[in-house]
Amino acid sequence: MIYTPPQEVIVVEGRDDTKRLIEVFGSQVKTIETNGSALSRPVQKQISHAAQEFGIIIFTDPDYQGDRIRRLITQAVPTAKQAYLTPQEARGNRKHDSLGIEHAKPQAIVAALEAVMTPQKSETAPVIPTSVLVSLGLIGHPQAKQNRQRVAQHFHLGHLNGKQLQKQLARYQISQATLEEFLEEGGD
Numbered sequence: 488m489i490y491t492p493p494q495e496v497i498v499v500e501g502r503d504d505t506k507r508l509i510e511v512f513g514s515q516v517k518t519i520e521t522n523g524s525a526l527s528r529p530v531q532k533q534i535s536h537a538a539q540e541f542g543i544i545i546f547t548d549p550d551y552q553g554d555r556i557r558r559l560i561t562q563a564v565p566t567a568k569q570a571y572l573t574p575q576e577a578r579g580n581r582k583h584d585s586l587g588i589e590h591a592k593p594q595a596i597v598a599a600l601e602a603v604m605t606p607q608k609s610e611t612a613p614v615i616p617t618s619v620l621v622s623l624g625l626i627g628h629p630q631a632k633q634n635r636q637r638v639a640q641h642f643h644l645g646h647l648n649g650k651q652l653q654k655q656l657a658r659y660q661i662s663q664a665t666l667e668e669f670l671e672e673g674g675d
Contacts (some may be wrong), residue, residue, distance in 0.1 A: 490597050492516035495542040495568060497600070498534055498560060500553060503589035504546075511593045517541065524552045526559050538564045544603055546570040548587045549577050549646050557645075566606060570599045571645035573636075602643040607660040614657045615666065617649075623670055625652060634670075641669060 492512035498519045499505055505518045519533055537543050545560050545567050547553035561567055572591055576599070579590035588596065620626045624634050626649035635652055639645060644655040656666065 488593070489513045490593070493544060493600055493603070495544045496537040497544050497546050497570075498537075498567075499588060500547055500556060501589075504548075504587065507589040507591070508596070511596050519543075521547075521556050521560075524555055526556065531563060534560060534564060538567060542568065544568045544570050544600065546572075546588060546599070548572075549574050550586050553586075554646070569604045569606075569643075569645070570602070571604075571639075571643055572596070572599050573640060574646065599643075604643050604659050606658050613660065613662060615653060615663045617653065619663055620649060620653060623667065625649065638666065638669065 490512050492508075492515050496517040496519055497508060498521065499508065500521050500523070502520055505520055508516045508518055517537075519530065519537060521530055534543060543560075543564060545557050547557045549572055557569070561569075572588065572595060574586055576591050576595040577586040577588065579592055579595075591599075617626060621628070625631055625638065628634065631649065635647065635649065638652065639647055639655075642656075642659070642661055644652070644659070647655060655661075
């Protein structure tokens with residue numbers, strides 16, 4: 488089954504990711520490949536141009552290199568939309584250590600791109616205090632990692648540690664009340 492591609496240009500890491508997106512969305516999908524962890528000047532210019540012309544969605548692998556590329560692009564284009572796969576989704580049916588968009592099932596790719604996150608433009612994005620995150624069991628708690636994973640998956644924030652959680656909640660203006668409500672309801 489071929490799905491309708493997003494209007495934006497999808498920034499991925501390599502040609503295998505592009506091939507996978509073409510399998511899912513057909514040849515109408517637009518991608519830019521970063522070709523590894525070094526973001527060359529020509530690729531940076533191509534991404535900036537695409538951001539102005541069509542908008543972009545950063546869709547990198549949920550690993551160290553993917554996160555690094557995501558940070559570099561986000562610094563250059565703060566308004567870039569973000570799509571995330573969990574490490575489990577990025578393994579697909581495979582049992583090996585390799586993570587990647589190229590391994591994900593079509594349904595996971597479509598769901599990630601439908602749940603795209605858009606940074607909010609605000610000078611005063613609310614930052615939830617660290618003490619609150621501690622009291623909610625998201626930092627410094629025996630189950631903190633699992634709790635953060637549930638929050639990250641529900642709000643489509645990607646894989647993150649406590650400090651990154653705080654930044655992502657502020658970036659997408661997810662309030663303390665919204666976070667508390669999610670956790671009180673069982674967080675699923």
